[in-house]
Amino acid sequence: MTTVGLLRPEGHPEDDYRRIETLLGSDIRVDSVRYEGPGADPEQLTAGAERLRLAAADAVVWASSSASFAQGWEAARERARSLALATGIPASSTAIGFAHAVRAVGATRVVVAGALPGEVAGAVVRFLAAAGVEVVGEWRVDGEVPLPELVRAADDPRAQAVLVPDTAVPTVAEVPEAEAAVGKPVLTGTLVTVWEGLRLAERHGAWADELGALFVRRGPREVWEPGE
Known part of the structure; x- marks a missing residue:
């Protein structure tokens, strides 16, 4: 165990x-x-x-x-x-887990998406940059949006993965559908x-x-x- x-x-x-x-x-x-x-x-x-x-x-x-x-x-x-x-x-x-997980799926360039306040989103970008991960786009929304819809809207052709860092929002049930929507890894907080x-x-x-x-x-x- x-x-x-x-x-x-x-x-x-x-x-x-x-x-x-x-x-x-x-x-x-x-x-x-x-x-x-x-x-x-x-x-x-x-x-x-x-x-x-x-x-x-x-x-x-x-x-x-x-x-x-x-x-x-x-x-x-x-x-x-x-x-x-x-x-x-x-x-x-x-x-710290996000820095490790991005590398584990073979990515170096990512998009960050979710209902994060501006100051938090900025902190995420700075943190990932210090860990050697390039953020090529940010997509902020107000309120809850279905994960596949959020990921599809946020995706950028330069990104090798889409990150949804918020641990306060349930996402797990929708991850397979979200990854199918963009054809790349989707890493969520939980x-x-x-x-x-x-x-x-x-x-x-x-x-x-x-x-x-x-x-x-x-x-x-x-x-x-x-x-x-």
Whole structure:
């Protein structure tokens, strides 16, 4: 059994994580600890990570897109290191997971789409640029839009993948249709968050056709690691 532990903001839906857990099979569990507020308080995150460690989590991921992107690349990496040192298990965040996931699907140029405020969208672009990922387009919407429609509208021929970073919006059920609409990987906040936890737990063999390109069957040497 491999358990991915999530530090999840209060009010963020849990349905996507349950769906991912079910599709990946009975030997993978997604556990979570909810917290209130913006989640930038190190003590609050460390306490949540410790609870997840005691619940036998193999890795911990801070499942907040806007807050983790807003820190910037270096600060996000330092936060992850601090959580790992405090708990003794690997730690990361949704934002760091996106940098890894983009490489894992073979992309270097992406489009960012979703209902993100302007300042958050700007933080996403700066974060990805610092991680070596080029953002060739942004597409912001007000309110919820079906994922295939959003991805189709946002797509750019220069982009090799479409990113929908928001972890507060359920997307998993629509990922296959969205990828079929544009013919390229679609990486969403909840998918990337769980994938990053599995990467940290060294479960590279977790796959499910219903979860899109990020979870297709691939050999161990095809998964990008930091520093490569």
